[in-house]
Amino acid sequence: MPTATARPDVLETASPAGRRLREPLVRLQSISKTFSNGTVALRDLSVDIGDGEFLSLLGPSGCGKSTALRIIAGLGEATAGSVEWRTAEPGGAGPTHPEIGFVFQEPTLMPWATVFGNVWLPLRLKGQTRQAARGRVMEALGMVGLEAFADSYPRELSGGMKMRVSIARALITRPKLLLMDEPFAALDEITRFKLNNDLLHLWETFGWTVIFVTHSVFESVYLSERIIVMAARPGRVYRELAIEAPYPREDDFRTSPIYNEHCRRVSVTLHEAMGEGSH
Amino acid sequence: MTTAETAQAEPRVAEDEDNELPLAPEAESLGGRIARIAVPLGMLALLLTVWQAYVTVFDVPHYILPSPIRIGQTLATDWSMLFAALLVTLRITVLALAIALVGGVAIAIIMAQSRWVELALYPYAVILQVTPIVAIAPLILIYAPTTQSAILICAWIVAFFPVLSNTTQGLRSTDHNLLNLFELYGASRRQTLLFLQLPNALPYFLAGLRIAGGLSLIAAVVGEFAAGTGGRNAGLAFRLLEAQFRLNIPRLFAALVLLSMAGVLIFFATSLLSWLLLRKWHESAVRREN
Numbered sequence: 001m002p003t004a005t006a007r008p009d010v011l012e013t014a015s016p017a018g019r020r021l022r023e024p025l026v027r028l029q030s031i032s033k034t035f036s037n038g039t040v041a042l043r044d045l046s047v048d049i050g051d052g053e054f055l056s057l058l059g060p061s062g063c064g065k066s067t068a069l070r071i072i073a074g075l076g077e078a079t080a081g082s083v084e085w086r087t088a089e090p091g092g093a094g095p096t097h098p099e100i101g102f103v104f105q106e107p108t109l110m111p112w113a114t115v116f117g118n119v120w121l122p123l124r125l126k127g128q129t130r131q132a133a134r135g136r137v138m139e140a141l142g143m144v145g146l147e148a149f150a151d152s153y154p155r156e157l158s159g160g161m162k163m164r165v166s167i168a169r170a171l172i173t174r175p176k177l178l179l180m181d182e183p184f185a186a187l188d189e190i191t192r193f194k195l196n197n198d199l200l201h202l203w204e205t206f207g208w209t210v211i212f213v214t215h216s217v218f219e220s221v222y223l224s225e226r227i228i229v230m231a232a233r234p235g236r237v238y239r240e241l242a243i244e245a246p247y248p249r250e251d252d253f254r255t256s257p258i259y260n261e262h263c264r265r266v267s268v269t270l271h272e273a274m275g276e277g278s279h
Numbered sequence: 280m281t282t283a284e285t286a287q288a289e290p291r292v293a294e295d296e297d298n299e300l301p302l303a304p305e306a307e308s309l310g311g312r313i314a315r316i317a318v319p320l321g322m323l324a325l326l327l328t329v330w331q332a333y334v335t336v337f338d339v340p341h342y343i344l345p346s347p348i349r350i351g352q353t354l355a356t357d358w359s360m361l362f363a364a365l366l367v368t369l370r371i372t373v374l375a376l377a378i379a380l381v382g383g384v385a386i387a388i389i390m391a392q393s394r395w396v397e398l399a400l401y402p403y404a405v406i407l408q409v410t411p412i413v414a415i416a417p418l419i420l421i422y423a424p425t426t427q428s429a430i431l432i433c434a435w436i437v438a439f440f441p442v443l444s445n446t447t448q449g450l451r452s453t454d455h456n457l458l459n460l461f462e463l464y465g466a467s468r469r470q471t472l473l474f475l476q477l478p479n480a481l482p483y484f485l486a487g488l489r490i491a492g493g494l495s496l497i498a499a500v501v502g503e504f505a506a507g508t509g510g511r512n513a514g515l516a517f518r519l520l521e522a523q524f525r526l527n528i529p530r531l532f533a534a535l536v537l538l539s540m541a542g543v544l545i546f547f548a549t550s551l552l553s554w555l556l557l558r559k560w561h562e563s564a565v566r567r568e569n
Contacts, residue, residue, distance in 0.1 A: 075459050102463050108456040111560045112478045124474070125464045153560045173464075 022050025024086050025098075025177065025209050026072065031081035033067055033235075040234035041067040045081070047228060047237065049211060054203055056212045056220035056227045058266070060274050064235020065213045069179050072211065073102050098177055101170030101208075105182040107162035109154040109169075115141070116150040119169045140168040143202060160191035164198075171202070178203075178210045184219070196222055197250070204247055217270060221262045222249060229266070231273040238273035241266055345529040350536065353529040361518060361530075365537050368499055368514035371427070372545070375434030376495045380488065382435070383442030391450040391476065392468075401447075408440035412498055416505035427512055430502035437498035438491040445487030449480025482561050485553040492545040500538070515541075 031045040042064040049055055057065040070076050072083060074097065085097045109118045119140055123133040141147045144164035154162055163183060170178060184192040200223060203210055214220050220227050224243050231238040243262050245253065253259050327347045333339070334346040341349055354361065386404070390397040416433050423429035453476050461471045503516035513521075515538050522531040557564035 070459075073463055075462060100463065102460065104456045104460075106456060108454065108460060110457065110475070110478065112481070121460075121474070122464045125461070125466045125470055155560060155562075155565070 022053055024048045025051040025053075026086065027084045028068070028072070029082050029084060031068065031071060031078045031083070033064065033071065033076075034079045042071075042078075043234040043236050045235070045237060049209060051086075052207050052209055054200075054210045054212065054223060054225045056214055056224040057230060058214055058217065058220045058227050058270060059230030059235070059238075060232050060270075061215065062235070063230040063232040063273075065230055066181050067235065069181050069211060069213050072177075073100055073179055099173050099175040101173060101175035101178045103163075103166050103170045103178070103180045103183045105185055107154070107159075107166040109162060109165055111154050114151050114153055115146060115157070115165050118154065118165055119172055121169060122173045136172055140172040141165075143171055144168045144198070158191075159187055160195060163187060163191075163195060167195075167199075176208055178208050180210065180212045182213050182215065185214070185216075192219070193251070193254075199223065200247065200249060217263055217267045218254075221259060221266055222254060227266055229269045229273050239269050241269060342526050342528050345532055349529050350532045354533040354536065357530055357533060361515070361534060361537055364513055364515045364518045364534070365541060367512060368496075368503065368516065368538070369541055371430050371434055371499045371502075371514065372496045372541075375431050375499065376438050376492060378431075379435050379438035379442055379491055379495065383439050383487070383491075384446050384484065387443050387446035387450060387480075388472065390447055391472075397447075404440060404443055407436055412437050412501055413505065416502055420506055426506045430499060430506055430514075433502035433505070434495045434498040438495035441487040441490040441494065442484065443487075445483040445490075446480050449483030450476045452483075453479045482557060482563060485549075485556065489546070489549045489553065492549040493542060496538075496542050496545060 026049045028045055028047045028049075031042055032040070033042040034040050045064070045068060047055075057068060059065050067076070071078050083097075110121070113121075116137055119137045120128075120130060120133050123136065124130075138147055138150065141150060144167055146161065146164055146168065149157065149161065149165075154165065157165070166183070184195050187195065196219065199210075210223075212220070212223060221243055227241045227243060229238045229241065230236065245258055245262065331346050331348060334344060339346075345353070386400065390400060412433055415436070416429070419432050420426065420429045423432055457475055457479075458471070461475055466474070499514070500516040503514045504520065507517060507520070515534050519531055519534040519538070522528070522534060554564050
C-alpha cells in the first residue's frame with residue numbers, strides 16, 4: 001500500500017506517480033458566498049480543476065459543496081472571488097465557460113414530457129426541432145441504455161432509470177464539464193453501484209471533466225482521482241486527497257485492500273474536518 | 280451500457296412495466312364498470328318510484344308537488360320554449376366561461392412576470408370575487424348597454440377568479456431545480472413560460488376550470504334573476520321565475536331538471552377535458568395500483 005499513510009496534497013496528482021498531467025480547466029479563486037440571511041456558505045475557497053479530471057467534493061451537509069457547484073455552473077454569483085475559465089475557444093473571444101452539463105440530486109424531469117422530450121430539452125432551448133435533434137437524443141439515450149424507453153413518461157420509470165434520463169439530458173449538449181450534485185444519493189445501493197460503474201465508463205470514453213458532489217466516502221473513493229474534503233460553518237476546503245488507483249475501476253476494486261485503505265484514510269480526514277467544524 | 284445490461288441489472292424495470300402499463304380505465308373489470316353506471320341509475324329509479332307512489336297514493340295536487348310523470352309530460356309539451364331558454368342560458372354560460380379562461384390565464388401570466396403588476400391587480404381581483412354577485416348585479420344592469428351583456432358580465436366576474444387564482448398558483452409552484460436547469464441552458468423568458476411554467480400550471484388551471492364551469496352557470500342564473508328579461512331572450516332562470524308567478528309548478532320543475540342537467544353536462548365536459556389532458560402524466564388522472 002504505497003500511498004496509504006503519505007499525507008497527500010494536490011501536488012501528488014501532478015507527480016509522476018499521478019495518472020495524467022492536467023491542464024487546468026477552471027480555477028476557483030478565493031470564492032466566498034454569504035446568503036442574504038447572513039449564513040456564510042463558503043469562505044475563501046480556492047481550487048484548481050484539471051481538464052479531464054474526476055474530482056469529488058466531499059463533506060458534511062452545510063459545507064457549501066452544492067453552493068460551490070452552483071457557482072461554477074453560473075447559477076448564483078459568488079459574494080467574493082472569481083471563477084476563471086482556461087478554455088481558449090478556437091476563434092472565440094476570451095475564456096468563457098465551456099458547455100456544462102448539470103445533474104441534480106433529484107432527477108428533475110418534467111413529468112408532462114416523455115423521456116425523449118426531457119432529453120431533447122437542452123437542444124430545444126437552443127432552437128433545434130424535434131426532428132433535427134432526434135439523432136442526438138437517441139444517441140444520448142443509448143449511452144445510458146434507455147433507447148427503448150424514449151416514449152415513456154417519467155412516472156413510469158424506476159428511480160435509477162429517472163436518474164439515467166437526467167444524465168442523458170446532461171450529456172446531450174456534449175458538455176466538456178459535468179457537474180453532479182449528489183446525483184445518486186436517493187438511490188438504493190445496488191442501483192448506485194451500477195450507475196457508478198456506468199458513469200466511470202462514460203467518463204473514460206468521453207474524457208470530460210467531472211465535478212462530483214457527495215457525502216459518501218465510499219462513492220467518492222470509488223469514482224475520483226482527487227477528493228476535496230470540505231469542512232462546514234463556514235464551508236471551506238479542509239484537505240485535498242489523491243486517490244492513486246488505476247482505472248478502469250470495476251467491482252473488484254470495491255473489495256480490494258487498496259480501496260479499503262483509501263476509504264479509511266478519507267474517512268479519518270472527513271472526521272477531522274467535521275470535528276474542526278463543530279467548535 | 281447496453282440495453283441488455285440494463286435489463287439484467289435492473290429487474291425492477293420489468294416489474295414497473297407490468298404494474299404501471301394498465302393505466303387506462305379499461306383495466307377496471309366489466310362488473311365494476313356496469314356497477315358504476317347501474318347503481319346511480321337504480322337509485323334514481325327508486326327515488327322516482329317512491330315520489331310517483333307518494334303523489335298517487337296521497338293524491339297530491341300538481342300545483343303543490345307534481346309527479347315525475349307529469350314533469351316529464353310538461354318537459355315534452357313545453358320543450359320548444361324550455362329548450363330555447365336553455366340555449367340562451369347555456370350560450371351566456373359558455374361565453375362567460377370562455378372569456379373568463381382567456382382573461383384569467385392572461386392576467387395570471389402577466390402577474391407571474393412582474394411582482395409589481397401582481398401587487399397592483401391581485402387585491403382588486405379578490406374584492407371582485409368576495410363581493411356577492413347578486414349585490415353587484417343591479418349596478419351592472421344600469422351600466423351595461425344591454426341586459427344580455429349585463430348577465431354576461433355577471434357570469435364572467437364569478438368564473439374569472441378561480442381560473443386566475445389557480446393558474447397563478449400553478450405558475451408560481453414551478454420546481455426550482457427545473458427553473459435552474461432552464462437558466463443553465465440559457466432559456467429565454469418566453470421559453471421558460473411556454474415549456475416549463477405553463478405545462479406546470481396546467482393541472483391547477485384545469486381544477487380552476489372545473490370550479491369556474493359550475494360557477495358561471497350559477498352566475499348566469501343569478502344574473503337572469505336580477506335582470507328578469509322576458510321575450511325572445513328569456514333564459515331558463517326567467518322561465519323558472521315566470522312559472523313560479525303563474526303557479527305552474529310542473530313547468531318550474533321541468534326548468535329545474537334542465538338546469539341541473541346543464542350543470543352536470545358542464546361538469547362532465549370539464550372533467551373529460553381535464554382527464555384527456557392529464558391522463559398520461561399527472562397523478563390525479565392516473566389510476567393507483569397497489
